[in-house]
Amino acid sequence: MFARSFVRAARPAASAMKARAFSTGARAGASAGFRSIGKVAAVGAVGVAAYAYSQNTSIHADSKSVAGVKGTFSERTFIAVKPDGVQRGLVAKIISRFEERGYKLVGLKAMVPSRELAEEHYADLKGRPFFGGLVDYMTNGKAPVVAMVWEGKDVIRQGRAMIGATNPLESAPGTIRGQYCQVVGRNIVHGSDSFESAEKEIGLWFGKAGELIDWTPANWEWIASDN
Ligand code: DAT
Ligand code: MG
Numbered sequence: 001m002f003a004r005s006f007v008r009a010a011r012p013a014a015s016a017m018k019a020r021a022f023s024t025g026a027r028a029g030a031s032a033g034f035r036s037i038g039k040v041a042a043v044g045a046v047g048v049a050a051y052a053y054s055q056n057t058s059i060h061a062d063s064k065s066v067a068g069v070k071g072t073f074s075e076r077t078f079i080a081v082k083p084d085g086v087q088r089g090l091v092a093k094i095i096s097r098f099e100e101r102g103y104k105l106v107g108l109k110a111m112v113p114s115r116e117l118a119e120e121h122y123a124d125l126k127g128r129p130f131f132g133g134l135v136d137y138m139t140n141g142k143a144p145v146v147a148m149v150w151e152g153k154d155v156i157r158q159g160r161a162m163i164g165a166t167n168p169l170e171s172a173p174g175t176i177r178g179q180y181c182q183v184v185g186r187n188i189v190h191g192s193d194s195f196e197s198a199e200k201e202i203g204l205w206f207g208k209a210g211e212l213i214d215w216t217p218a219n220w221e222w223i224a225s226d227n
Contacts, residue, residue, distance in 0.1 A: 066212070067198040068151060073224060076106065076149050077156040077192045078201035079163075083143035085188030086110075090180055091146050094189055097162055097176060098150045102223040107149035107202075107212045112141045121204055130185065137185070147205045149212055153224075156198050159191040 068074035079098065081091050099105065113121070118138040125131050138145060150159065164175025168187050171178030181187045192198035206212055217223070 065199050066202040066206070067156075067192075067195055070156075070195045071154070073153050074151060075153065075155050075195075075198075076151045076202060077159045077198045078190070078205060079148045079150055079159055079192075080190040080205070081146040081148075082188055082190060083137060083140075083145060084186040085180075086143040086146055088180070088188065090188060093180075094176060095148070098148075098159070101152075101158070101162070103150045103152040103155055104215070104217060105148060106151045106214065107206045108146070109206075109211070110144040110146050112144050113139055113205075115139050117204060121201060133185070149202055149206055156192055156195060160193060163189050163191045 066076065068076040079094075081094050085091065085094060095105070115135055118135045119126070122131065122134060122138075125134065152158075162176060164171030164177035166177075166187065167184045168177040168181035171181070173179065176189050177187050192201050202212075
């Protein structure tokens with residue numbers, strides 16, 4: 001209990017954190033912590049969980065980005081089921097892809113974003129002819145956006161691969177868009193395209209303290225241990 005409330009208290013608002021760079025020491029420390037989880041497996045499940053939890057808490061230190069540490073198990077990405085995906089009842093299927101891959105859900109909420117949030121989220125597309133329509137469809141309230149943060153090894157790049165190409169007609173079969181979509185304007189899901197985008201997007205959508213939950217899956221060593 002104490003550890004949990006300590007984490008909450010120690011975690012600054014995401015918007016404040018996103019501008020901060022990590023120190024090399026913090027980066028190395030966090031990644032070393034996750035790598036060594038396998039070494040303590042012999043201590044027993046309780047010991048592993050306690051050890052992993054204490055390591056997880058360290059990734060929320062003031063020196064750390066909301067997108068975790070790039071290239072480690074703490075890397076995080078922002079994934080969103082857009083209103084068309086929610087209307088079509090595909091939320092569970094999209095969550096399952098990430099869950100079954102062994103990625104960890106650390107943030108989840110349904111919301112109708114403000115125009116301001118949607119415009120900032122898609123700021124790189126401002127000036128494109130479809131920008132107004134894109135913002136309208138994301139914000140009109142005909143269905144919410146289901147916003148998520150997923151955590152795990154290489155999750156930003158892997159998330160993009162799992163989602164597929166922007167234009168569903170070019171998305172590989174078996175990707176989310178390649179399986180469920182036909183049109184670029186209704187491609188049902190968003191995923192951060194880089195570490196910098198993940199930092200920005202997680203900060204935008206999960207900017208309040210306490211919105212991201214740190215936890216350790218009970219089967220963690222079966223997903224993350226190496227030989
Ligand atoms: P992605 O969502 O794969 O990162 P993006 O960042 O280029 O792709 O564009 C964001 C969203 O904007 C995209 O998922 C759907 C919409 N969009 C992109 N290009 C479009 C186009 N030519 N016409 C209509 N909507 C488009
Ligand atoms: Mg994009």
